[in-house]
Amino acid sequence: MSSQLFEQNLQAADAQTERMKPIIRNARMRQHYHFMAEAGWINDPNGLVFYKGKYHIFYQHNPFGSFWGRMFWGHAVSDNLMHWKHLPHALAPSEHYDDHPEGGCFSGSAIVYKDRLYLVYTGTTNYGNGFVQTQCLAWSDDGVYFKKYDLNPIITAPEGYDAANFRDPKIFRHGEYFYLICGAKKGDFAQALIYRSDDIRHWEYLNVMAESKGEFGYMWECPDFYPLGDKYVLMFSPMGVKNRTSIYLVGSMNFQTGKFDYYSIGEVDSGFDYYAPQSFSDDRGRRLLIGWANAWDWMPWWKDWGPSFKEHWCGFFSLIREARLCEDNRIQFKPVEEYRNLRKESINAEMLLIRDQRYQIKAGDGIAYEMELYIDLKQTTAKKFQLFLHSDDMFESIITVDLEHSELIFDRNNSDSWSKGIAHVNLKYLERNEMKLHIYSDQSSIEVYTDDYQTIISCNVFAENTQNHNYIAACDGMVCVKYMEAWEMESVF
Numbered sequence: 001m002s003s004q005l006f007e008q009n010l011q012a013a014d015a016q017t018e019r020m021k022p023i024i025r026n027a028r029m030r031q032h033y034h035f036m037a038e039a040g041w042i043n044d045p046n047g048l049v050f051y052k053g054k055y056h057i058f059y060q061h062n063p064f065g066s067f068w069g070r071m072f073w074g075h076a077v078s079d080n081l082m083h084w085k086h087l088p089h090a091l092a093p094s095e096h097y098d099d100h101p102e103g104g105c106f107s108g109s110a111i112v113y114k115d116r117l118y119l120v121y122t123g124t125t126n127y128g129n130g131f132v133q134t135q136c137l138a139w140s141d142d143g144v145y146f147k148k149y150d151l152n153p154i155i156t157a158p159e160g161y162d163a164a165n166f167r168d169p170k171i172f173r174h175g176e177y178f179y180l181i182c183g184a185k186k187g188d189f190a191q192a193l194i195y196r197s198d199d200i201r202h203w204e205y206l207n208v209m210a211e212s213k214g215e216f217g218y219m220w221e222c223p224d225f226y227p228l229g230d231k232y233v234l235m236f237s238p239m240g241v242k243n244r245t246s247i248y249l250v251g252s253m254n255f256q257t258g259k260f261d262y263y264s265i266g267e268v269d270s271g272f273d274y275y276a277p278q279s280f281s282d283d284r285g286r287r288l289l290i291g292w293a294n295a296w297d298w299m300p301w302w303k304d305w306g307p308s309f310k311e312h313w314c315g316f317f318s319l320i321r322e323a324r325l326c327e328d329n330r331i332q333f334k335p336v337e338e339y340r341n342l343r344k345e346s347i348n349a350e351m352l353l354i355r356d357q358r359y360q361i362k363a364g365d366g367i368a369y370e371m372e373l374y375i376d377l378k379q380t381t382a383k384k385f386q387l388f389l390h391s392d393d394m395f396e397s398i399i400t401v402d403l404e405h406s407e408l409i410f411d412r413n414n415s416d417s418w419s420k421g422i423a424h425v426n427l428k429y430l431e432r433n434e435m436k437l438h439i440y441s442d443q444s445s446i447e448v449y450t451d452d453y454q455t456i457i458s459c460n461v462f463a464e465n466t467q468n469h470n471y472i473a474a475c476d477g478m479v480c481v482k483y484m485e486a487w488e489m490e491s492v493f
């Protein structure tokens, strides 16, 4: 009975996506090289995995509207991380534990074991007495069609925990065992709970792996855990910590006790639009991360579903980044080298001495481009310099590098007729002779990388097609651009 409903709901989701595709094809706000669903609403990346020679992306998907709703898992595969082929939906709500209009198949992760691809996810339901979240299992042997485990759920919230806030399992293997961590809420504080298993189906509770004492909020969404260099990293998206969307902790792990001790704290991204990053390792041993380029309604800058909503789609993923541990236990997040394969025509310039008059940077069509700027800090006399991106007579996004106060500021109060807010981040490496700014601009987003890729600001801006000029200018003095190069980027859709 229930598996029939599973099939029916999957087919309905696929059919709806097919219906919407032609309507969305020419939508103006669509990205050129950031991953998107074919139609409808997308949020967290789920189940990222390299399986049988292909990269798999799953994602939180509402195929029936461009707003959050009953959650399905969308699915796409790629050989090269850049070009994605969409597959049939992988998971649909269908069972008492995951079928509810405001619930469904919530976020989770994947693991390959003995050639089989396993997905663990949170079933969210409501039997009339508040939401109930449990951890559930599904698998596939061909990487396309999935079956839910008959004995789901595999894990329920422990005594004394809030069953409405117990979600987003991340599964991984270490030594003899499988481990699973998930976000939980105890009283007013967030925790990550860790479980252990030797067969993926039966789980033993191990410990509270890490917890907030208030400084990291009341709930951690999408916790992730992975080895990096000779350390371990715990990452999560906290609820109740104002502007911080994705925190990482670097430390050491005791797998016997299930306790994680950390000694370094950082943010994966300091922009308005980065949430729920998930990591996975590929066949080359790289630790890759993908985040959802958006924010939730509890965040200070949230407005509503945004301009793309009217085009029957909403949401996309950030660029795929590779994580590397630095000597000071901070993490560098660098867009994967495959993005170089999307580079087309470029222009470059050397030793530009720019004052307060705007200098125009020609970068592709002015919207979908990549740009590298190397600033000579020794020769620069200005206290600030600014980039004006996606600019026309009415609107522009302004990025200010404040050398005096060591800050990078992304001002999108006048980026378009919808976006708002000013994001700030402290810069770390201004004492060096040179500053590199690496910018990836797409139709509806701008990502800025600096500080050796340890500092990132990602913001969505919904430019009209006339907003395609880009400039740089100094404030009170001169900025010396030692070298710059800008590439037009291939459109992958």
Ligand code: FRU
Pocket: 043, 044, 060, 071, 106, 107, 122, 167, 168, 221, 222, 275, 276
């Ligand atoms: C994070 C999140 C998860 C949840 C999912 C639901 O963005 O709230 O905690 O599983 O989205 O779509």
